[in-house]
Amino acid sequence: MTPSPHLEPVRQIAAHELVVDELRRSLDQGQFRPGDRLPSERELADILHVSRTTVRSAVAVLEAEHRLSVRRGRGGGFTVLAPAHDHPASEQQAEVGLRDLRDLFDLRLVVETGAVQLAAARRTTDDLTDLANLLGRMQQVIREERRRPSTALVYEFQALDNRFHLGLARCSRNAHLIAQVEAVRGAMWGPVGSVFRDLEPNANDLHSDILAAVRGGDGENASALMAEHIDSTHRTLASWLANS
Amino acid sequence: MTPSPHLEPVRQIAAHELVVDELRRSLDQGQFRPGDRLPSERELADILHVSRTTVRSAVAVLEAEHRLSVRRGRGGGFTVLAPAHDHPASEQQAEVGLRDLRDLFDLRLVVETGAVQLAAARRTTDDLTDLANLLGRMQQVIREERRRPSTALVYEFQALDNRFHLGLARCSRNAHLIAQVEAVRGAMWGPVGSVFRDLEPNANDLHSDILAAVRGGDGENASALMAEHIDSTHRTLASWLANS
Amino acid sequence: MTPSPHLEPVRQIAAHELVVDELRRSLDQGQFRPGDRLPSERELADILHVSRTTVRSAVAVLEAEHRLSVRRGRGGGFTVLAPAHDHPASEQQAEVGLRDLRDLFDLRLVVETGAVQLAAARRTTDDLTDLANLLGRMQQVIREERRRPSTALVYEFQALDNRFHLGLARCSRNAHLIAQVEAVRGAMWGPVGSVFRDLEPNANDLHSDILAAVRGGDGENASALMAEHIDSTHRTLASWLANS
Amino acid sequence: MTPSPHLEPVRQIAAHELVVDELRRSLDQGQFRPGDRLPSERELADILHVSRTTVRSAVAVLEAEHRLSVRRGRGGGFTVLAPAHDHPASEQQAEVGLRDLRDLFDLRLVVETGAVQLAAARRTTDDLTDLANLLGRMQQVIREERRRPSTALVYEFQALDNRFHLGLARCSRNAHLIAQVEAVRGAMWGPVGSVFRDLEPNANDLHSDILAAVRGGDGENASALMAEHIDSTHRTLASWLANS
DNA sequence: GTGGTCTAGACCACA
DNA sequence: GTGGTCTAGACCACT
Secondary structure: OOOOOOOOOOOOEOHHHHHHHHHHHHHHOOOOOOOOEOOOHHHHHHHHOOOHHHHHHHHHHHHHOOOEEEEOOOOOEEEEOOOOOOOOOOOOOOOOOHHHHHHHHHHHHHHHHHHHHHHHHHOOHHHHHHHHHHHHHHHHHHHHHHHOOOHHHHHHHHHHHHHHHHHHHHOOOOHHHHHHHHHHHHHHHHHHHOOOOOOOOOOOOOHHHHHHHHHOOOHHHHHHHHHHHHHHHHHHHHHHHHHO | OOOOOOOOOOOOEOHHHHHHHHHHHHHHOOOOOOOOEOOOHHHHHHHHOOOHHHHHHHHHHHHHOOOEEEEOOOOOEEEEOOOOOOOOOOOOOOOOOHHHHHHHHHHHHHHHHHHHHHHHHHOOHHHHHHHHHHHHHHHHHHHHHHHOOOHHHHHHHHHHHHHHHHHHHHHOOOHHHHHHHHHHHHHHHHHHHOOOOOOOOOOOOOHHHHHHHHHHOOHHHHHHHHHHHHHHHHHHHHHHHHHO | OOOOOOOOOOOOEOHHHHHHHHHHHHHHOOOOOOOOEOOOHHHHHHHHOOOHHHHHHHHHHHHHOOOEEEEOOOOOEEEEOOOOOOOOOOOOOOOOOHHHHHHHHHHHHHHHHHHHHHHHHHOOHHHHHHHHHHHHHHHHHHHHHHHOOOHHHHHHHHHHHHHHHHHHHHHOOOHHHHHHHHHHHHHHHHHHHOOOOOOOOOOOOOHHHHHHHHHOOOHHHHHHHHHHHHHHHHHHHHHHHHHO | OOOOOOOOOOOOEOHHHHHHHHHHHHHHOOOOOOOOEOOOHHHHHHHHOOOHHHHHHHHHHHHHOOOEEEEOOOOOEEEEOOOOOOOOOOOOOOOOOHHHHHHHHHHHHHHHHHHHHHHHHHOOHHHHHHHHHHHHHHHHHHHHHHHOOOHHHHHHHHHHHHHHHHHHHHHOOOHHHHHHHHHHHHHHHHHHHOOOOOOOOOOOOOHHHHHHHHHOOOHHHHHHHHHHHHHHHHHHHHHHHHHO
């Protein structure tokens, strides 16, 4: 209940910054995996409705962040790099505190439990199939990672996890809510990425229970399970953060 | 769970559009009342960190939307106009459907119940005083409006109501969550404004109960009351919309 | 047939300059006589659709040119002064050459003979009455000036002469043409005013002949007489200019 | 001979309006042809002694009138569009009546016959060469248009015709007169443009006769031929207008 | 190198 | 002291 500043300064956003954000969002959501090649400069310019110059500026930023590698000539292009924890995130360390973590998970709790409750009411059978497939792949990745630990697998699991949660949100069929879930997960990515190094043992525990509740149309239960899942993740991360 | 567009076109946002948004947000939140004068062009430019030219472009838009009137000379300035329901929103009628309303209220339900739950845990006594004051003023406005109905009073109530809900959200002390509540209330403003003409009889019913729960630190109850309140408003608006 | 500059620089005209021009035009056309008071500042502002400030700026210019005198307080106002030939036109002497005179009279010849030809075809009887009255007053002024020479009378004759010529042009009922006659007479005023000191003996010679031709509907003759009149005036002025 | 309003309201003219007028004048006089590129924004600002911003405002108006098209990037710029008779002049149809046409041609008759008379006396041999060249090109265009009718050619002829008439006026070496000829032709352009679609058969008939008279120094004859030419054009347009 | 936009500052007309 | 307009220069995105 602040008294009255009333108006916040506005900040102009340059086109290439928007492109950086969009590409980062896409990478964060695991739409491209380490080693994948992004569409060509020309295609990106076309898709994003900007000029090639602008794409290049944006790519340069992501290259400086060690998220892409740029090779020229035949067979060149933009290649997705694995998140490298040794680079100090190029510039400013995200520097997450426990307080930030709490705020982010508070928000997740609010919007994701809400979303999953609606999802239970509005999901289609196609949604359920897609989500089940995702879960299956996540199990595979976990099993593989146990046999042969590797950051690439951890990374892949994170991407799948992200897609699972977003998929659940999409079942709510509410554009506003979906956008908010995307936003909070995007905001969480940076902080979590800087802490997350191993596959948390309980990472996939409650996913299938949640999906079952959604399948059964039991919103209350889905919501409660989601709350438990989020809380568990929160505690895990918080303890890692405290010890890092 | 759409398969693959992966990347959305980006859209450059001009500085004056951002200023329009910021001013609209401020007006929507009732930070200025009809008849009030906004800060002068020069002050706005200063506050918003843009040039006067940019402020002017933005003000021109709001003037075209009949939300501000512009007068010059000593004593002139930008004056806030009362929302005029007879202008067909200047250009495109907001054209809200029941479906849109449902989505918006779904979202309110999710974020505002979540926010009030946290608020119950984190509110300070100052917060409680402020909120109680707001409630007092809302009661006055309602009483006055019953004696002497007037659109100005309806409008004033809406502004106070908005401040009450935002105030509750701010008690959560979670910037992300506050931002989301602001966003959803902003999104709701246009649609609701186009339907809302009278003071709904139940407008203030649950507010004091919610505040009491927040004061008592009973998050569960606060959340439930808020859900009831939002649902009630939703039903009222939906019936008005259906009959309009 | 200059080859190609194609575009001329534009020049912004300040509001008070426009007011100066308008007032000058009005004074030049003899709509106010020396000693007359102009409408009050407030009235002028109203008539001219500008603010009082702007009127004041304009009046200040005319005062500096010794065309108006400004007195304040009760009974004050803007008083028209007689053209004072001893002031060197305040700033830059108009500095007319024979060449300029020729160009101006070339133009008068063209537009005024054309205008009078149309006038002969389109004049009404009211027009004729008005013009005859003007001629009568001009004769009176000439007679009076012969008995008792005075600059005031010369000035009055000039104003009447101007109104006679403009009146003829207005009979053409062609707004474009009338505007052009006004423009050329306005342009001529400054140069002529700086040379003209006495009543030329032949000043009124052909006026009644021209009016008679217009009355008779004889455009050809009216035009020829006008040409003769203009030529005569031209020669008189040119000789004065050569000897000054 | 109106009795007394005496003073007309003044109207502030914004710099960008002046630029619009100047550009319109230039386009009307055919100094740029459809498809031509205007000087760049920066050059125009330089030539017209205004800022780029002001040029832009003006260009925006002409773009809205479908007289220019704006493209950006290297090779972009302001391109002159062909007058599109299908756009209803974007906003207000010029809506010319026979009465307006008469007034305009009355004026043409007056000023252009006067101008050509002086031209016969003052033309140089260079003037004659230039005018003869123009006539030659006009003949070519007419011949080509007979073989292969096209609006582009009609438009080109109009531009050449305009330059011929202005060229004649310039021979008078009288700046005032030239300005008036330009003004009346400018005023005529809009009305005529909205009627003129074909090459009038008699479009070029008297041009060479007029030029011959000017070459011979026979002002009387040149003037008479010009009168005949203007009258003929007037009748042609009036009949088209009556039948449209 | 084009147009598109914003900025900072000035001057003006207005009340 | 308000809004209205223009200016000069900068930076950007586009092609």
